[in-house]
Amino acid sequence: EVQLVESGGGLVQPGRSMKLSCAASGFTFNNYDMAWVCQAPKKGLEWVATISYDGSSTYYRDSVKGRFTISRDNAKSTLYLQMDSLRSEDTATYYCARQPFYYYDGTYYYDWYFDFWGPGTMVTVSS
Amino acid sequence: NIVLTQSPATLSVTPGESVSLSCRASQSISTSIHWYQQKSNESPRLLIKYASQSISGIPSRFSGSGSGTDFTLSINRVESEDFSIYYCQQSYSSLLTFGSGTKLEIK
Numbered sequence: 001e002v003q004l005v006e007s008g009g010g011l012v013q014p015g016r017s018m019k020l021s022c023a024a025s026g027f028t029f030n031n032y033d034m035a036w037v038c039q040a041p042k043k044g045l046e047w048v049a050t051i052s053y054d055g056s057s058t059y060y061r062d063s064v065k066g067r068f069t070i071s072r073d074n075a076k077s078t079l080y081l082q083m084d085s086l087r088s089e090d091t092a093t094y095y096c097a098r099q100p101f102y103y104y105d106g107t108y109y110y111d112w113y114f115d116f117w118g119p120g121t122m123v124t125v126s127s
Numbered sequence: 128n129i130v131l132t133q134s135p136a137t138l139s140v141t142p143g144e145s146v147s148l149s150c151r152a153s154q155s156i157s158t159s160i161h162w163y164q165q166k167s168n169e170s171p172r173l174l175i176k177y178a179s180q181s182i183s184g185i186p187s188r189f190s191g192s193g194s195g196t197d198f199t200l201s202i203n204r205v206e207s208e209d210f211s212i213y214y215c216q217q218s219y220s221s222l223l224t225f226g227s228g229t230k231l232e233i234k
Contacts, residue, residue, distance in 0.1 A: 045163075045171065045214055047223035059221055095170055112218035113161040115182075117170040 002026040002116045004096045009121030012086055022079040022096030022118055030054070030074035033099040033110050036081045038092035039120075046092075049081065050099065053110070063089075086125045093120040129153055129217050131160075133226035139234040143204055148229045150198040150215035159219035160198045162191055165228075166211040174213075175200065205231070 008020040020036070036048040049070040050059045058070050069082040079096055097114035130153040140146050150160060158178035163171040173182050175191035178198055188203040202209055210233055215226040 044227045045165075045216070045225040047216075047225070050221075050223075061222065111176075112159075112221065112223060113173065113176055113216060114163075114171070115173050117172070119170055 002098070004098065004116060004118030006094060006096050006118045006121035009094065009123045011124045011126065013127050014086060014088060014125055016086055017082070017084045018086060018123060020081040020083070020094055020096075020121060020123070024077045024079065024096075024098075027098070029072075029077035032101065034070075034072060034079045035097045035099055035114060036070060036079075037095045037097050037114065037117075038090075039095070040089075040092040043092075048094070050112070051079070053101075083123070086123075088125050091123060091125045093122050095120045128222050129156060129220050129224055131215050131217055131224055131226035133213075133215060133229050135229060136227070137230045137232060139232050140205055141234045142207055145201070145203050146205055146231065148200040148202075148213055148231075150193075150200070150226050152196045152198070152217060152219075155195045156217050156219035158194050159217055160191075160193070161216045161218065162189075162200045163214045163216065164209075164211050165214065171214065202231075207233075 003025045005023045012018045035050040038046050038048050051070045055072050067085045071080045096118040098116040100115045101110045132151045134149045160178050162175040164174050165171040174189050179191045190201045192199050212228045212230045214228045
């Protein structure tokens with residue numbers, strides 16, 4: 001069974017840092033691109049960042065570029081999000097999500113939607 | 128960025144009715160649209176991929192259609208467990224975006 005479990009959320013002051021983790025199990029972690037998606041209270045979903053299966057490529061939404069860093073440790077089947085210079089508008093539940101792939105005619109194709117999600121971890125940025 | 132506009136924001140229906148939820152893209156995105164369901168206090172669940180492709184384990188009453196800029200999620204005979212928020216998401220651009228959601232509520 002695929003499981004994604006986030007941790008590391010909590011209350012943090014504006015301008016400070018926080019690091020989120022996502023422990024994955026039930027699938028071969030190093031085969032999949034992974035992502036963080038956030039949801040501010042009573043608001044919709046926002047994609048934050050994606051990292052390729054081997055960590056060689058990363059992608060970010062504009063509002064977090066230069067402040068957030070997505071990374072992974074494939075030996076530990078764990079995804080991370082380092083959040084620096086936090087702002088009140090970063091207050092949200094942060095979900096870890098898996099991006100699927102498929103194999104066709106000798107090539108792997110990496111998809112950009114989310115087939116499994118963790119339960120999320122809440123980050124509150126406030127003084 | 129590609130903007131996705133979902134309508135209506137809220138849809139009030141009686142169990143047993145069939146409904147259609149709309150998602151419109153600000154530019155043509157082929158069939159690169161995916162639908163999710165989010166129940167209260169839960170994480171989202173993938174319902175449909177690439178506009179109309181079904182997902183294992185999702186009830187057959189959920190279906191999707193559309194291409195280009197206009198997409199529809201249809202629910203045939205809504206059941207009580209279906210009352211939740213539905214989001215569309217585009218993967219045409221690597222700057223992924225979601226719609227603002229449609230809340231399906233009991234009339």
